[in-house]
Amino acid sequence: DAGITQSPRHKVTETGTPVTLRCHQTENHRYMYWYRQDPGHGLRLIHYSYGVKDTDKGEVSDGYSVSRSKTEDFLLTLESATSSQTSVYFCAISGRDSEAFFGQGTRLTVV
Amino acid sequence: EVQVTQSPEALRLQEGESSSLNCSYTVSGLRGLFWYRQDPGKGPEFLFTLYSAGEEKEKERLKATLTKKESFLHITAPKPEDSATYLCAVQAGSNYQLIWGAGTKLIIKP
Numbered sequence: 176d177a178g179i180t181q182s183p184r185h186k187v188t189e190t191g192t193p194v195t196l197r198c199h200q201t202e203n204h205r206y207m208y209w210y211r212q213d214p215g216h217g218l219r220l221i222h223y224s225y226g227v228k229d230t231d232k233g234e235v236s237d238g239y240s241v242s243r244s245k246t247e248d249f250l251l252t253l254e255s256a257t258s259s260q261t262s263v264y265f266c267a268i269s270g271r272d273s274e275a276f277f278g279q280g281t282r283l284t285v286v
Numbered sequence: 287e288v289q290v291t292q293s294p295e296a297l298r299l300q301e302g303e304s305s306s307l308n309c310s311y312t313v314s315g316l317r318g319l320f321w322y323r324q325d326p327g328k329g330p331e332f333l334f335t336l337y338s339a340g341e342e343k344e345k346e347r348l349k350a351t352l353t354k355k356e357s358f359l360h361i362t363a364p365k366p367e368d369s370a371t372y373l374c375a376v377q378a379g380s381n382y383q384l385i386w387g388a389g390t391k392l393i394i395k396p
Contacts, residue, residue: 206382215388216388217290217373217375217385217386217387217388217389218330218373218375218384218386219386220383220384223383233383265329265330267329271382273335274320274332274335275320275332275384276332277329277330277331278329279328279329280327280328280329
């Protein structure tokens with residue numbers, strides 16, 4: 176398995192609270208991604224990073240921010256969690272033109 | 287706009303009954319088409335990358351093919367352990383991001 180670790184694996188939080196999800200890689204890949212996966216939808220890109228401190232928005236970035244201060248770590252923050260952000264979140268890593276490898280996912284419930 | 291459509295949404299087969307899953311796309315400048323397998327509660331697992339029309343790749347009971355408008359994932363004599371959701375994604379033009387289909391849930395009955 177590719178060396179990707181997501182934490183936490185499960186989290187329940189209250190509406191309006193900030194939440195941070197962590198993705199850690201040991202593969203030294205340049206590109207890192209945060210996706211969400213919901214029933215009836217494909218994986219949807221939230222934010223991605225193409226290097227330390229280099230990040231950009233994906234198709235569903237509203238309400239989310241990211242940071243990458245080290246090659247190995249990519250953090251996703253829900254600034255003020257809402258029920259619509261209840262989802263399964265996946266981190267992925269890749270080289271530029273190569274396949275992406277995924278973490279095990281974080282199941283987030285906002286109540 | 288890039289669109290990726292997978293069909294059928296779900297497919298139930300008997301063990302040993304061969305079939306195919308479809309991934310159609312509307313994109314110019316395809317750079318790669320990717321197939322993944324996803325088991326419940328887990329992240330997607332990479333299967334294949336196809337780069338150009340006419341290309342084929344095989345792995346055990348799975349074979350992926352690519353034309354200019356679609357890709358097929360052929361499953362020959364499937365076993366119950368092949369049950370999973372199969373996802374495809376495309377990468378196109380100057381954008382290296384992946385655009386994903388919604389997946390096909392495959393169930394193989396013993």
